[in-house]
Amino acid sequence: MVVGDASDEQLMRRFQEGDRVAFAALMRRHLGPLYQFIARHTSPGPLAEDLSQEVFLKVVERARDFKHESRFSTWLFTIARNLCIDTLRKQAHRAHASLDEPDAEGVPLGEQVRDEGPQAGERAAQSREVGARIEAALRALPEEQREVFLLREVANLPFQEIAQITGAPENTVKSRMRYALERLQEALRDFEEVARSLR
Amino acid sequence: MDCEGFDEIVLDLLYEDEPQGQATDEARRHAEGCPRCAAALASLQQARVQIELPSLPVPPGLAARILTEVEQRQQQEQSSWWGRLDRAISLLGSFAMRPQTAMGALLVLMTGLSLVLLRAKPAERGTVRITEHGIPAPPSPVSAAPEKKAIEMPSRKEEERARAPGAEAAPAGAPRDNTDPPAATQAPAAAPLPTPRAEVAAATTAAAEPAGKSDRPAPEPSQEATFTAAMEHYKARRYGDAMRAFDIVANGGGGNSGVAALYAARSARYSSGCNAALPRFDAIANRQVGSGAASEATWEAALCYREMGQGERAKQLFLTLRRVAGYRDRVEKELNAMEQRGAKEPAGAAAKPASP
Known part of the structure; x- marks a missing residue:
């Protein structure tokens, strides 16, 4: 095999x-x-x-x-x-390191986003700004919502597995995920147009 | 499906990673006809698009670093004795935790216990046949032969040598009366009373005999050595040690077992008195019927009973021995003496015999 x-x-x-x-x-x-x-x-x-x-x-x-x-x-x-x-x-x-505070390598988290596209200049700057805003909003989430969001969106795990990992019922996990999405959406409302233009 | 039901399932619709079934189909149909739920689904779908996290690149070299570290850790674990022990315990533990292993262990335990508890008694003890007269019957020639060979009686020359003053066979300072342990002076001319040296010689002779000549297997060298050591203890009046060593030989079932049992009984008598020795003498007399050791055990038992004031029992045993060649004169002498004393010696007066 x-x-x-x-x-x-x-x-x-x-x-x-x-x-x-x-x-x-x-x-x-x-x-x-x-x-x-x-x-x-x-x-x-x-x-x-x-x-x-x-x-x-x-x-x-x-x-x-x-x-x-x-x-x-x-x-x-x-x-x-x-x-x-x-x-x-x-x-x-x-104290938790601020997103704007340089990490050990001297690069803020918001600027560690992969810049894959060929676009440069203003578009790249907007992208970094949206990324930083998303990261900041993510860090502002309650711990249990943040971990569910990360396991779902980053690790791409189904809700059933997330429930096993966190030890919470599956419906609770789904509720946390929905709240996380709504809070993040709220935090990014100002950047909605920017995000749309980037995608 | 109502709106509440839709809310419960809306995330499954959003991510579509669950197996789509009847519930999700119903939810979709509900959203098509419900503006509130359709707006909620659309909002969440929009949020997913907006909130897509930018990718954080894995630092270059991290994968190689991890593999190197893992490799080193595994090598350390394999080379350390603790790691090997840990793995062995883990492996054994995984086996031990299996129900089949537990059942197997239980079966082995039960089989072992059964073997220990239900094992047969040693064959050397033989059976006691009782005649119509109520006394042990003489053994059949077939069964008696090995016993007689095993307890080979000393020749007249050996006996005379043993009677000589300072003979090593009798413990030093042995008393001279009839209550004494088997001293050479007490042995009748034809009495099957083996002296220690003669018995050792007899046992050695029996052991040296070719297997074809003897029905009983030759004693093992270790038994012979134990017997010799026991006899040395006996001569040195270490009767406790002697008794234990003779018991080992007696229980071993070799050619010397009969003689060893007799000497173990004598050792018990000299170390602990007649009370301790009588059961042993009786056992020998009953198990080795017709043998010289049995006659000698009967004689010793009779003396013990007499000393303990049980004259009738002593007399009964003396009368039994009167029919055995070599004991008649001694028995007559004892019976006469008992009659003269009226067999009224106080009980326990001589329960503790004098040291030989």
Whole structure:
């Protein structure tokens, strides 16, 4: 079986049997969403990188405990969420870095958005401004709404899995998601036209 | 479907990742006819488009860094004894937690317990056949033969050598009266009373005999060594140690088991008195009927009973021994003495025999 065609669970079984290539495939498949989830849950930069690495190390350490009773992505993001919560608790005494405050690498979060298009100048500036506004609105969300939003939009997990990860009923998860969407929409109402013009 | 039902399912319509079923079809139809719900769905769809998060690129080199770290961690885990132990425990634990393993372990435990609790008694103890006269019947030639061979009686020359002053066979300072332990001077000419040295020699001889000549298997070397050690304890008057060692040999069931049982009983008598020794003498007399050890055990038991003031029981045993060659004279002497004393010695007066 080609690694790329295999499901997460098939790759995990192969890794549990000692296939390191399968682990590498799993890691590359989930690293992007995982990093985005962690970076937006905590803060981007070295901390998110370290936490991403820590998540996969835990996957390796606990691989034999994974009984395939849930999907691999559910398990992976459960580990990630718990790590994020623990880290945030430890850092509770520290002030959260402002979006406008440069991170360790000196780049504000709002300016770390990938600039994929060839457009430059005003369009790129507007895009960065919308991105920064979205990030700010996201950070302003209550914790439980933010994590549901991230798991849904960033990790692309179905509501049933999000309910397993957060330990909340599925209907509650959906309610949180709806509230999150409505709040974000409210926060971005001023930029509605700008966003439309960008897309 | 009403608006409340629509609100519950609107996110499934929005993301369309759930299997679309009857409920979502109904919700769609409801939205087509309900401006409020249609506006809500449209608003949420618009929000999704607006709020699409800009992508955060994964830092270059992070994937390689993670793979390297994982590789190092795995190597460390494999090389450390704790990691190996952890894996072994985990593996064993996963096996132990299986119901089949638990049932198997229970089955093995029950089988083992059954074997321990229900095992047969050693065959060497044999059976006691009782005649119509109420006394143990002499063993059949077939069954008696190995016993007689095992307790090979000393020759007259050996016995005379044992009677010689300072003979090692008798414990030093052995008393000279009839209550004494088996001293050489008390042994009748033809009495099957083996001296320690003679018995050791006999046991060794029996062990050295070819297997074809003896029905009983030769004792194992370890048993012989134990027997020799026991005899050394006996000679040195360490009767507790001697008793334990003789018991080992007696329970081992080898060729020396009969003699060992007799000496264990004697050791018990000298260390703990007649009360402790009598059950042993009785057991030997009953189990090894017709053997020299049985006759000697009967003699010792009779003496014990006499010392404990149970004259009638002692007399009964002496009368039994009167029919055994080699004991007649001694028995007559004892019976006469008992008659003269009227068999009225106070009970317990000599319950604790003098040290041999």
